Amino acid sequence: MTSTSSLPDFWAQRFTLGDWNTRASVRASTHTYLLPPDLEQQLETRHWFPPAFLPYLSHPSIKAAGQSVIHRLSANHLVYFLDYTTLLEHRIVNRSVETIVHGELDISIPLRMKTAALQLYTDEGFHALFSSSLAEQIAEHYGITRRPAMPRRITRLNALLNQAPERHKALAWFLVGFVSETIIASELLDVCRDTLVSSVQEMLRDHLSDEARHSRYFSEVFHYLWLTLTSSQRTFAAKYLVEIILLFFEIDDRWLKDSLHDAGLNSAGVADILAGLAGSPAVVQRARSGAGATLQALRNAGFFDLRSNQQLFAQAGLVDE
Ligand SMILES: [Fe+2]
């Protein structure tokens, strides 16, 4: 369903990616995303991944193992993150964007909204390209061979999408994209704050500047869509959103366990580290601090004006009573 005429200006202005033509990484970035020639020198002061995101690096048994183990674990994590990103962009986010471009949702799609979705789709293809390129270079550099074909989060998302009833399938796909796209900007913003290997830093910054546009766009489209949903669609969406949000803050404990073992940690150390990260309270705590933009978009759309939605999210621990 595509229409260009009947939309009030109030809405029409919101559905763009702004200065995409001159600012999008795929159009404007001059970075090569190649590992720098002075890599070893850079690693004396820079990281592969921000240590703040890998709290297990401060575990006594890892600290004792020394800097080369810390670099190796951070590189493992980065390669895993980049492989995950490559899959997420193609298989999840872009599939979600297709529901907008090809009119799979029960709403009229203004031309601007469709154009922005096509631009966003292009961005994600480029993000997959540079993520994959850097992952291959780092894996080659360290001889990293343990790269799960399917990171746990992608498997979990596919399972959740498969469970959605056929009548809500397109909506389910859209919601997964909405949550993913409103979480990723703050995730990348945090990651970018540290001093990283130069090409990693450039890649993450390029990704972040695109995702800031995407987050705003998906928030607006969610708002527009929410106002048109029937009460049965809204009931489905509210419960489904809780599940998606929490899912994005689960950890891949099986992969992390292997990564820590590969780096030479003993079983007691590995078990100790995993115990602090897994489990529902840790997931909820990470979700509350990481899903701020998602929760704000829900608030802006009037989602929490429904008392039942407020209660549902409070029960899950995602918002206060
Ligand atoms: Fe992206």
Ligand SMILES: [Fe+2]
């Ligand atoms: Fe995106």
